[in-house]
Amino acid sequence: MSALGHTFPFYAGPKPTFPMDTTSAVIITVFLTLLVTFIGILPGIRGKMRLFWLLRVVTSLFIGAATLAVNFSGEWSVGQVNTNTTYKAFSPLRINANVGLQIGLRGINITLTGTPIRQLNETIDYNEQFRWHFGQNYAEEYIEALEKGVPDPVLYLAEKFTPNNPCDLYRQYRLAGHYASATLWVAFLCWLLSNVLLSMPALVYGGHMLLATGAFLIFSLLFFSSATTLTPLCPLRLGSASLHIQRGPAFWITLATGLLCILLGLIVMVMHRIQPDRLKIFFNQSGIEEPEKGAGPEEGGLLSPRYRISQESPGDQDITLSEAPSEECPREGPISPVEDPLREPESCL
Template structure:
């Protein structure tokens, strides 16, 4: 950052102040629209199957939305502090502000909000993002922030995550973010496959895929936590206060979703072993099994007599349509007189 004469560096261009990731907002909107659409057709389902359908759809949509949203979230590790710190380079003026740090799988996000917002004849409300995902150059974005005149607290935190920083945070969080994101994509594919299997007569395999979804979600937490364990956070001193980070909402949502998937997967596997009929009723597959029993006697299953077809009933095999009794009375044959016996001619003596 440089000064031109007696003029301090300035922030060129509009300030991004939208606090929420638009990608996560789009994902939540899409899944919420699917839920509203299903609720619209829910009254057409009769009986207690309506409750079963509602539980299955709401649970499945929550798992899918959470798995996809946390992958793009920047709140895996968060920290926030109120401090009195410098505002611009080459200036002794200080401000009272709230500084926030959000670490995600694809980069960091730094916020600076004045208390109050209007100070030094300026609106102090900044939201800067620095990314290290594939196709992005973190060092280049940091240099652009220097040229743009970003305030000192933002540049101080961003400098701690540069590749050349002695803290060594860049390499660890970048690799951990890549591996965690990859495992989340695998978990999302397992969730899709579980929904396909649950709609088929393969409930046990759907439970396996749901269990795999939970395992990959927990594995993504392990990758991200490794970065914080192997590389402790450097002391972040902002004026008169220090900023400390902790696990954010995305971390806890991923943990809760992973545990939920593991519990549901194990429940499906246990129910398939001890109560398979009730499990089929819950997934609305009891009718399919009855039809298979009727159509497949060669599998060796005994059929109830009321399910036997006309071909299988031995008593009906000899009845044909041509042998149906006629409604017309039978015609009587005319009575014939008895025939006289023929006499043999008498012989003459």
């Protein structure tokens, strides 16, 4: 290609891009399917319990979907800049492009989109990922990008996150991402336990698990924030402009979900303390069972005995029991050695 007058990069062509992360799309699709399934059950629920049940299902599914989706999201920190920069290595030609950087818990994603998208007789639209999660080598992926001929702005940003770069961004974000991801998995398990406990007569412990879910979500934010607050961020200059990194949507969704879990957990604990009956009604655990249709007005069921109240007077009873004689009647005459067992005893006169 050099003999024909072409310059780097020798890139086979732009990758097909998807409007969002495929893993997050799958997670959201699964939870939306569960929501639609539960909504189909609503016509079988009577009265105001239908509204309570819908509110519980929507809130619980939102917490679970948000906790799981942000763990795989690549938008914990984002940055975007429109600049005039070089496009190919060993070439003085420059382009106007929009460069984006998304930092997640498992790696980074770099986008390069031309403005306009068609420049230098090429379609400038690139989306490259570099992973540092377990089982993946960031340095090897960077070398593969060099061999493939990725555009110069993408290589510049990717090189800032290599393990040997003086900026030390790789160590900061990699360790923070590992700890934040592990904390999010613990939060997801606490969410599962809270659903189990809130469906049983253990509502206060379900509130405790909601508090634990919110606490671990906040801990994940603290772990990730340590990557940027404890050490200054290395400057990222692209042509005539600088790229500044700020908190992404995943960070704020995690914060909102954590605060929501803490608020709901406190509400459950306070209601269990001051209004336990209303809390049981909200979770459909009031404990009031309707009597069977075959039961009479005096009895609760076939095997339900009716006991006399201690304050009830003996005269209010329907059946009066005769008192047993205190003394036996004296027997007159000789006692027969063999008596007829079928003969009724004579009454005393």
